[in-house]
Amino acid sequence: MKKILLLVFLFPIVSFAQEVMPPLIPWNGKSETLLVEKSNPWITPGELSNLTESPTYEETYQWIKKLADSSPLLQLKSLGKSEQGRDIWMLLASASQTFDAASLKASEKPLIFFHGGIHAGEIDGKDAGMMLLRDIIHGNKGDLLEMADILFIPILNVDGHERRSPYGRVNQRGPAEMGWRTNAQNLNLNRDFSKIETAGVRAVVEVINEYQPDLYVDVHVTDGADYQYDITYGYVKTGGYSPAVSKFLSDTFQPEVDQALEDWGHIPGPLLFAANGRDFSAGNVAFSFSPRFSHTYGDVRHLPSILIENHSLKPFRQRVLGTYVFMEQAIKTMASHFEAVQQAIEKDQNQAKESLAVKFKFRDAPADTMDFKGVASRKEKSEITGGEYVVWEGKAISQQVPSLLMDVPVQTVPIPKAYWISSEWGEVIEKLQIHGIEMEALTEAKELKLEYSKVTDFKMVAQPYEGLMRVQDFDSEKIYRTQTLLPGSVRVKTDQDLGELIVILLEPESVDSFFQWGYFNSIFSQTEYMETYIMEPMIAQMLEEDPDLKKEFEAKKEAEPEFAQNPRRVYRWFYEKTPYFDQNWKVIPVGREW
Incomplete structure (x- = not known):
């Protein structure tokens, strides 16, 4: 019973919203003649x-x-x-x-x-x-x-x-x-x-x-x-x-x-x-x-x-x-x-496709001003919040308003001859197909040397956006690696009508790339680890057999005292230099063919 009373009480207050809108400037236009008579058999609902x-x-x-x-x-x-x-x-x-x-x-x-x-x-x-x-x-x-x-x-x-x-x-x-x-x-x-x-x-x-x-x-x-x-x-x-x-x-x-x-x-x-x-x-x-x-x-x-x-x-x-x-x-x-x-x-x-801007910023100064058909307003202080809010008065005014354009390229990427995506990333391949992008699928295994982006640092969004955990900020470096791509892997050439769209979707720096949307987030998980009782004798052997590694280690300890005092970081540093370390960790699985 209490719930029913509450709803009856709330609805009249909420329904009042349409009545407190800013005042209207009266309008009547020639387009009103487009409405048909009520007797017209094809009148719309x-x-x-x-x-x-x-x-x-x-x-x-x-x-x-x-x-x-x-x-x-x-x-x-x-x-x-x-x-x-x-x-x-x-x-x-x-x-x-x-x-x-x-x-x-x-x-x-x-x-x-x-x-x-x-x-x-x-x-x-x-x-x-x-x-x-x-x-x-x-x-x-x-x-x-x-x-x-x-x-x-x-x-x-x-x-x-x-x-x-x-x-x-x-x-x-x-x-x-x-x-x-x-x-x-x-x-x-x-x-x-x-x-x-x-x-x-x-x-x-x-x-x-x-x-x-x-x-x-x-x-x-x-x-x-x-x-x-x-x-x-x-x-x-x-x-x-x-x-x-x-x-x-x-x-x-x-x-x-x-x-x-x-x-x-x-x-x-x-x-x-x-x-x-x-x-x-x-x-x-x-x-x-x-x-x-x-x-x-x-x-x-x-x-x-x-x-x-x-x-x-x-x-x-x-x-x-x-x-x-x-x-x-x-x-x-x-x-x-x-x-x-x-x-x-x-x-x-058919325009040239050597590079593509994937991020833009505002111009340093307004592009121009526009003759703006505005509505008069004033600011009032809220008795509820204590802050200021705008009150629209329903009176036509003319203003000169600056135009602020966000069209200056701030990041540009070169366009490769093609991208390669291995077969296990089927969801991304399917999305490219839905877009209508042309691609060639391997029918047998193929060994290729390709360029990849490896993430060196990253930050995720604090909460999901459109149901996905986006990559908010990241740094990366280019690496080259030779690997065998299995049947079902695809080559996506950029010399096609949707070449720019391909770059937008596959280059990590693009704000609408599959990487930034979170479709490759599993690359951030590390699934194999070291044990100290293995690493300790292994490190001793590595230092004994590699004088250059020993010099590099001593230099790092001298340059970073906090590193030298952190055993976990020391073990980790050596672990990353062994072939046991996960070579796919933080590597974005989109290969570039130049």
Whole structure:
């Protein structure tokens, strides 16, 4: 009985969160005309509520199945099961009425791939895509399929989507019920593109490999500060791996999409991250995201990729309509400039690959300033905590805000001819295969001399990140060794379209390498040890037979008095110089062929 009373008492307080959000700047835009009448037989479930609600997984499936069944221009396909056994559905749309990957890849039209709900509470892309495909099939937008073929996943994180409630995202204005950011295993899909631990991201990567789309769009909703922009989006503009694609997105794609959004009554902007974590007085930060994120994964694959971040403090209705406008114009722009897109992709795939930057830092000074469409704010002292917090006032202001770019290479690695991975590391080999990376597998044993990295010092993270114990800091040295690789071991050549991705995944210095993600953590365990009653006579024999070793030992004792006074360290020093010492200890098992 007490528990029931407690819940009744708490819920009214929690449900008050939507009512204490910052005040809204009134909005009405031309895009409101995209909503159909309630009498329309193809009205979406979201439109029935005037885009204040978003349908459940089952309601979404039933609607898209009905839509697909109504037209030969559509096909509904399952991409596999989620961790809880739900299908991950994708709609394919093509005027040719042929949906196999070979036909879509061979088409003279661009192939557009977009999805909603990688973070299931940020579901704008689902409702926008349903409206857009409805208008293509049963409305006045049929000409869009003459311009491009479309792949659309309404809900990527299907399990997180069904963990829905009014309390999904405390800082987001709708829909009425929102899903959860992570999947059923509490993994964040948009931290998974390098390691591929989730069914959702595996589905995305398999779609990219199988269909080879020409544009990939991942639709999110922001966290953070207030501002006037409702549709913000970005791509790897500088400091990336596809400079020709970045130039196309910057010079052609963004201006056309921004103009369309403005024409339809929206305020487009770049990705926005307050440098001080509160407001934009200290500048906007353009991070160098690593390829664990969707749009940077696309960049390293030379796939034009966009990350949409609709503003969480704008109403769901406004955000969905803006996403619709974005997607429609993206189709038109890609169709108008398809040859230029193809040329950019080919140029990036064929760029020189002698070395690769794997870590970036901020520029010493701001790159420039931007005319920022901000919202007035003030700082108040909290009577609860005693600290300061920001209060947004709902008044439009203009600011000059510095742009802080994180695009200066701080670590670069040379690219070998190939990498070798021995057969016992099958999980890593399988992940490379899922990425679509070409490799040759040995059918018989082969002796090779290869370069390896040996860890000399390391530090692990204090707690798991995305379920894995990452290597936080480390030092290493290069060693050469000859060893026999058994059948099943693979050679991964770097002279292929995904060469940069290979380096990102296999070079230890890369922040998204399999090494730093913890897939080789077992190399840090030492399983054979010495006994002092063996080492004592063995050391005496070693010193008697090797004068140079004796000199080295005496010099070390003189230079390091604490070493000389520590018997365990002395034994260990000698043990490491014997052939009994584990030669694989702390050696990262990725060999380089030069």
